[in-house]
Amino acid sequence: MTIPEPVLRELRDIVGPAGYLDQPDEMEPYLADHRRLYRGATPLVLRPDSTEQVAAILALCNEHRIGVVPQGGNTGYCGGATPSADGSQLVLSLSRMKRIRALDALDYSMVAEAGCVLAQVRAAAEAADRLFPLNLGSAGSCQIGGNLSTNAGGTAVLRYGVMRELVLGVEVVLADGRVLDLLAPLRKNNAGYDLRDVFIGAEGTLGVITAASLKLFPRPRTVETALAALPGTEAAIELLARLRDASGDLVTSFELLPRVAVELALIHVPGTADPFDRPYPAYALIELASARIDPELRQVLERTLAQALEAGRVLDAALAASLAQREAFWRLRESIPKAQRRAGASLKHDVSVPVGALARFEREATAVALAICPGARIVSYGHVGDGSLHFNLSPSASLSAQALLAREEQVRRAVHDLVARYRGSFSAEHGIGQLKRDELARYADPVRLALMRSLKQALDPNGIMNPGKVL
Ligand code: MLT
Ligand code: ZN
Numbered sequence: 001m002t003i004p005e006p007v008l009r010e011l012r013d014i015v016g017p018a019g020y021l022d023q024p025d026e027m028e029p030y031l032a033d034h035r036r037l038y039r040g041a042t043p044l045v046l047r048p049d050s051t052e053q054v055a056a057i058l059a060l061c062n063e064h065r066i067g068v069v070p071q072g073g074n075t076g077y078c079g080g081a082t083p084s085a086d087g088s089q090l091v092l093s094l095s096r097m098k099r100i101r102a103l104d105a106l107d108y109s110m111v112a113e114a115g116c117v118l119a120q121v122r123a124a125a126e127a128a129d130r131l132f133p134l135n136l137g138s139a140g141s142c143q144i145g146g147n148l149s150t151n152a153g154g155t156a157v158l159r160y161g162v163m164r165e166l167v168l169g170v171e172v173v174l175a176d177g178r179v180l181d182l183l184a185p186l187r188k189n190n191a192g193y194d195l196r197d198v199f200i201g202a203e204g205t206l207g208v209i210t211a212a213s214l215k216l217f218p219r220p221r222t223v224e225t226a227l228a229a230l231p232g233t234e235a236a237i238e239l240l241a242r243l244r245d246a247s248g249d250l251v252t253s254f255e256l257l258p259r260v261a262v263e264l265a266l267i268h269v270p271g272t273a274d275p276f277d278r279p280y281p282a283y284a285l286i287e288l289a290s291a292r293i294d295p296e297l298r299q300v301l302e303r304t305l306a307q308a309l310e311a312g313r314v315l316d317a318a319l320a321a322s323l324a325q326r327e328a329f330w331r332l333r334e335s336i337p338k339a340q341r342r343a344g345a346s347l348k349h350d351v352s353v354p355v356g357a358l359a360r361f362e363r364e365a366t367a368v369a370l371a372i373c374p375g376a377r378i379v380s381y382g383h384v385g386d387g388s389l390h391f392n393l394s395p396s397a398s399l400s401a402q403a404l405l406a407r408e409e410q411v412r413r414a415v416h417d418l419v420a421r422y423r424g425s426f427s428a429e430h431g432i433g434q435l436k437r438d439e440l441a442r443y444a445d446p447v448r449l450a451l452m453r454s455l456k457q458a459l460d461p462n463g464i465m466n467p468g469k470v471l
Pocket of ligand 1: 337
């Protein structure tokens with residue numbers, strides 16, 4: 001279906017000359033996803049700059065049954081923000097809605113519009129001597145609206161929770177153009193159903209989030225970072241439990257890096273360095289933070305690592321002695337997705353199981369994957385502090401990218417079946433989009449799926465909101 005020209009004209013009038021793109025070269029960046037798995041087409045990329053404009057767009061699209069694909073920083077991994085290839089859907093970019101509407105340091109809250117880049121939100125909080133704790137590799141380009149719509153995770157979930165837990169309220173434009181204002185920054189409100197959570201993580205299929213009240217926290221004044229060399233994942237989980245205990249739960253990040261991931265980074269990403277003078281099977285990037293000026297924090301970290309070293313659970317350890325060294329540790333961690341991309345094809349599984357079961361799961365998943373893809377490199381890394389693993393496979397000298405890709409479906413089935421046996425998640429943090437829609441249909445509880453469909457029907461009866469995603 002092509003969108004009639006008079007409707008396109010009305011849409012252009014709603015947003016004005018600065019609010020749309022319709023030339024192929026200008027629209028290009030909005031038409032493919034970050035991983036280049038999908039390519040779409042559209043006659044118009046709309047770039048409204050107010051909630052009222054978004055409301056007018058949706059009311060008109062609802063009337064004419066036109067699909068609308070909300071898009072933030074376009075850094076997603078599942079094709080959730082890419083329009084269909086037939087040109088029948090519009091892209092709605094929130095990137096011009098980037099005002100911080102309010103910040104109340106006393107209330108530890110701020111109201112940010114959907115198009116605010118995550119780094120901008122973090123900087124605004126910091127300028128007010130506060131912390132907005134969500135952090136991810138793409139913080140410099142992902143947007144709050146996308147973080148909300150995908151319920152983003154990242155590297156501080158262990159301490160502060162996922163995006164959902166960092167939100168007090170949202171403003172949403174519904175499919176018919178009505179505005180649902182749930183922005184009041186209340187920490188307690190039991191007056192009826194809590195609708196906020198319905199829209200968080202819905203990937204734009206139920207409405208468009210245009211702004212959010214976000215929770216702020218005291219700004220950390222003491223941060224200690226260490227890299228520990230480990231015999232493996234089991235030891236990592238043990239070490240994490242001890243660190244949480246010894247520090248009084250001040251562990252902010254606990255990221256696992258297997259040696260193979262570090263090697264890929266060393267080969268493919270300039271500016272990364274081997275952290276020790278010999279290789280070790282695995283590493284944990286550990287960060288502890290306190291809102292107080294706390295010289296003891298470093299001692300706690302040192303002492304716990306020393307005890308683990310004695311017990312053989314840690315093989316070596318380095319505490320960051322400077323900001324530059326801390327940044328070097330983080331650079332190594334953040335380089336891994338890029339390194340994997342540069343190493344050629346990658347079969348990605350974004351899974352989670354209870355933290356205590358993680359090491360066993362990883363062992364079994366490795367065996368299952370290698371049985372299907374002998375010779376593959378298992379690049380299993382991630383935010384193990386919250387139970388999630390990016391259980392990825394890369395090609396190797398003995399297994400070509402082509403041979404690896406040919407087995408993608410088989411490996412995915414085996415890994416996700418195993419995840420299901422652990423009652424884990426086949427999408428721990430990257431969402432569903434179009435990539436994992438069939439997985440959701442396959443693994444989700446039928447009652448839950450039926451409820452999701454009822455919700456979709458109730459909130460978007462004409463099916464205009466991000467059609468073809470999630471369900
Ligand atoms: C990460 O933790 O690095 C990201 O979620 C990306 C990835 O899966 O590669
Ligand atoms: Zn991740």
